[in-house]
Amino acid sequence: MSQTSSFDQKIIQQWLAAKLDYKDAEKEMLEKGLDADSVITNLKEYKRLRNAKKQFAGFICMGLGAFLGFISCVLSIINPLPQLYTLFLFGLTSIAILVIVYGLYLVFE
16 A cells, blocks of 8 residues: 655755755745645655654764774784874774764764
């Protein structure tokens, strides 16, 4: 069973590109004379797509942070340059944790 949708994908993509606020998007639809059901449907789709973009960026950040943490761990264990041991152990690990936490923020926001 297919469900018909009353949202205009082209307009929603324009809103995403312009990073339009929810209130402004609602105001724009009301000015065009759309009914309340169409406004709600369009706003739900806009919120869903906007959150999907944030979640994707969050998962990318978490992946990069995990990879950076892994590299930090391997370099700390192998210790190829003894002068840079503290940089590998504390510096890269701290940066990896910050990137992971930022990714988690984007995913769970």
